[in-house]
Amino acid sequence: MGNCLNSSARVNNRENSFGGSSRLSAKPNHSSRLSSLTIPSYSNRSFTTSPWSIQTPNSEGELLPSPTLKAFTYNELKTATRNFKPNSLIGVGGFGYVYKGWIGEQSLSPSKPGSGVVVAVKQLKADGFQGHKEWLTEVHYLGRLHHMNLVKLIGYCLEGEKRLLVYEYMPRGSLENHLFRRGAEPIPWKTRMKVAISAARGLAFLHEAKVIYRDFKASNILLDAEFNAKLSDFGLAKAGPTGDRTHVTTQVMGTHGYAAPEYIATGRLTSKSDVYSFGVVLLELLSGRPTIDKTKVGVEQNLVDWAIPYLVDRRKVFRIMDTKLGGQYPHKGACAAANIALRCLNTEAKLRPEMSDVLSTLQQLEASTKTGSTPSASISPSSHTSENRRVQEISAFMRK
Ligand SMILES: Nc1ncnc2c1ncn2[C@@H]1O[C@H](COP(=O)(O)OP(=O)(O)OP(=O)(O)O)[C@@H](O)[C@H]1O
Ligand SMILES: [Mg+2]
Numbered sequence: 001m002g003n004c005l006n007s008s009a010r011v012n013n014r015e016n017s018f019g020g021s022s023r024l025s026a027k028p029n030h031s032s033r034l035s036s037l038t039i040p041s042y043s044n045r046s047f048t049t050s051p052w053s054i055q056t057p058n059s060e061g062e063l064l065p066s067p068t069l070k071a072f073t074y075n076e077l078k079t080a081t082r083n084f085k086p087n088s089l090i091g092v093g094g095f096g097y098v099y100k101g102w103i104g105e106q107s108l109s110p111s112k113p114g115s116g117v118v119v120a121v122k123q124l125k126a127d128g129f130q131g132h133k134e135w136l137t138e139v140h141y142l143g144r145l146h147h148m149n150l151v152k153l154i155g156y157c158l159e160g161e162k163r164l165l166v167y168e169y170m171p172r173g174s175l176e177n178h179l180f181r182r183g184a185e186p187i188p189w190k191t192r193m194k195v196a197i198s199a200a201r202g203l204a205f206l207h208e209a210k211v212i213y214r215d216f217k218a219s220n221i222l223l224d225a226e227f228n229a230k231l232s233d234f235g236l237a238k239a240g241p242t243g244d245r246t247h248v249t250t251q252v253m254g255t256h257g258y259a260a261p262e263y264i265a266t267g268r269l270t271s272k273s274d275v276y277s278f279g280v281v282l283l284e285l286l287s288g289r290p291t292i293d294k295t296k297v298g299v300e301q302n303l304v305d306w307a308i309p310y311l312v313d314r315r316k317v318f319r320i321m322d323t324k325l326g327g328q329y330p331h332k333g334a335c336a337a338a339n340i341a342l343r344c345l346n347t348e349a350k351l352r353p354e355m356s357d358v359l360s361t362l363q364q365l366e367a368s369t370k371t372g373s374t375p376s377a378s379i380s381p382s383s384h385t386s387e388n389r390r391v392q393e394i395s396a397f398m399r400k
Helices: 074-080 129-142 175-180 189-208 261-266 271-287 303-311 331-344 355-371 381-399
Strands: 009-015 022-026 089-093 096-103 117-124 153-159 162-168 221-223 229-231
Touching (some): 129 153, 175 271
16 A cells, blocks of 8 residues: 555654554645535434534634533643553553543542543643644544444543543453454454444444544554444544535545555545445454554555455455454355455445445344344355456556
């Protein structure tokens, strides 16, 4: 995927701890601002304000107060995390450090460890404009969008240069850790499907709300105690196209290995870019391999390039399957899931399915696995031929 970047795009050097996927960013395209806005008429009670403004604020002054968010003082969060003690650190990302803290369930004021509720406090590194913009975007979207498969933002802190976010604590951490961390307990097939379904539900919900997530990846999928997935990190989220527009033109942001090829090449963003990223994560779930793996050589460095030729052939699908599964998965189910991944990864964005379709297909697949019937999503001989054609297109594109 790295070779898909045009020359105006730069890759910032932060690499994740596993495969080597890194953040993408390009110079801002100032001509790309949306000039018209429509207010969607949602009846869904998950949108807390009505009418809901989809315009992302440019400064904290434009940030509309959200009735569901608490404004914390820095001192409160210092107390909640025991002075940001190193042993409270639960993760480090591109934009900051994540600490475990405790707050009162009702009062939301700092409490002693072991009393009240556990929270995750993300402290943004002081990296200027981009970090602040993403902080604002996150507060804007997560303050208004509520869904069982989106991580809950409890509050924020804005004091001088300090920017923090307070989330519900997700006890099982990120999917990335479970799939790729050395020594991690392998996740069984059923759990992988549960993660895929719940993450698909979160993404389908965002698309229904006309929001493009733009950063769908294993490290942003957090897991609760029962392995239900919740999407986190809304710093790159973007309002989808309105009116007759088919796409939003924007600076290329996201993560190498997950971003859709047409978005990297043109900066044209649609919800189908998220569908592509979903395909990559589904492939990671099936194969147990990270999207970019610099420890491998040749085509195996790039999961999509390597896996595509095997996805089309039900006799070969087992070759991409995670050996840590020990063969404990239904063969038909694996073929059907591979087929969904293949469709999501179509180079032709329009031919990718909608997330709502992906969700219902995955749900049918799960139900059919339980009853032992043939999943309707399995690869039929006729779709096989057209998938083969798509594979050739994809392979040709990748060779460019
Ligand atoms: N709400 C949370 N509950 C539990 N753990 C969390 C929570 N939020 C983040 N983490 C942990 O902290 C890690 C870092 O998260 P963060 O979102 O800052 O970075 P990232 O997703 O790894 O990378 P990037 O900056 O590219 O998004 C996560 O991978 C996860 O392990
Ligand atoms: Mg993240």
